[in-house]
Amino acid sequence: MSDTPRLHHGGATLLERARDLRTMIDRESAAAEAQGRLTGPVVDALHEAGVFGMWVPEPLGGAELSPKELLGVFEELTYADPSTGWAVMATTLANGTGGAYLGDEAVERIFKGPRMPLIAGQGTRPGVAVREDGGFRLSGRWSFASGMLHSQYAHSAAAIEGTGEIRIFVNPIEDVRILGNWDVLGLRATGSVDYAIDDLFVPESQTHDFTTDRPLRGGAIYRLGLLDQALICHSGWALGIGRRLLDELARHASSRAGRPGQIAGSDAFHTDFARAEAAFRAAAALIHQTWDDVESTLESGGTLSVRQETMVRLALNHITSTVAETGRFVYASGGTSALRDGLVQRLFRDVCAGAAHITSGPQVLAECGRELAGLAPGRTWTVFTLEDTRP
Known part of the structure; x- marks a missing residue:
């Protein structure tokens, strides 16, 4: 610890x-x-x-x-x-x-090299591992391994045969069979290929419990556990793409100011842009407010309450749906400039791809509502669901 x-x-x-x-x-x-x-x-x-x-x-x-x-x-x-x-x-x-x-x-x-290693893989849709002396035998196929084409190690979730415990396994990239089927709508430059591992022995030290919140080194951020830390990733990503979408639309409109029939002269566009800006800023404010509260808890040595766990999920879900709507508004307002291959089209495709991630799925939103409405007494968060953990 x-x-x-x-x-x-x-x-x-x-x-x-x-x-x-x-x-x-x-x-x-x-x-x-x-x-x-x-x-x-x-x-x-x-x-x-x-x-x-x-x-x-x-x-x-x-x-x-x-x-x-x-x-x-x-x-x-x-x-x-x-x-x-x-x-x-x-x-x-x-x-x-x-x-x-x-x-x-x-x-x-x-972590012994002159450069930081890159580890990439998939922590959901687990493979299977069989316990063996000194470690595990790992097999499986995983999808959407973002960044794997640049990485030296793979990070893969697997269920332990016989117990169902989910563990994370880290092994050299040379032990991975990259399937190379990266043919997607958006986020194309992430190289998020599918990959497979076949009957690979992984030493115990190269694994950890998926749900652990007990770091062997480092400070309080690691007491959040892997899943809550992943929510930081997707929240920061939504902040960046939402802001870029609105800024690009503003640049597009300004470049056409003074021309007849352009959105720069439309009161309806002005009104819709104001609403989109307000919606994004409100969603961003909820992200910052929620993580300010988390940092205060970690600073004091505490652990997150069920309500705080709900809020980090809700804040991400809300900003993700907000930037998805922002993307639709920007694309519709961009006219033929958005229709053709170019930056606005790419941003639109990227936001559609990012908004489809499991961390912002409808099940999570429903569970947040259940907890906020007081309908989940005695339940705690287990990844994306509320479960009764009482004896």
Whole structure:
């Protein structure tokens, strides 16, 4: 168990470095979209800026940013390019939780190089693992492994045969069979391929309980557990793409001001834009308010209440649905400029893809409503559902 109960704050350095990379990431985004993965210059620049270590525990040389600091970096990178923000959030989450929860032998091997390792994979739709002396035999097929084409290690969930316990397994990328079927509507540059692992022995130290909130190294952020930390990722991504969508529409309208029949002269457009801006800002405010409350709890050494667990899920669900509606408004308002291949079209496709993620699904929203209405007494959150954990 970590002996650092307080929340670690890394400061604004990585946010400033991410902001400095905005122009370069934006410039490379079309090439990344075409090749189905981030470009080499972007990956190298993110390494050089230290971005891939932002979630890694401070004892391992990482920045160990706080939740609010992570939100800021993800927002900035996503604003530059939604696929970059998505690939970075997926790999840095796996880097951070791997560094916090894996055994000492695994961590010594994985985090020993001059560069931070990249770990990517899939923590849902688990494979199967059979316990064996000193570890497990792992097999399965996983989908949507964001960032895997840039990674050195795979992070995969699997159910233990006989017990049903879900564990995370981390193994070298050489042990993975990449299936290469990345043919999607949006977030094309994330390279979120499907992959398979066949009867692979994984030592115990390269695994951890999916539900653990007891870090072996690092501070209070890791007491959130893997799932709640994943909600930080998707919240920061929604902040970035929502802001970029509205800014691009404003630029589009301004560039056509003074021409007859353009939206710049339409009172109906002005009204709808004001409503879209207000809706996005309100949803963003709920994200910041909710994570401010979480940080206060972690700072005091506490654990999240059921209501706080509800609110981090609700805030994400709400901003995700808000930016999805923002995307539809921007696309409809963009006319033929949005219809043709280009930035607005890509942003629209990306927001449609991102909004489909399981973390913002309808089941989660229904469970949030049940808890908020006082209809789930004695229940606690288990991933995306409320369960009765009383003896």
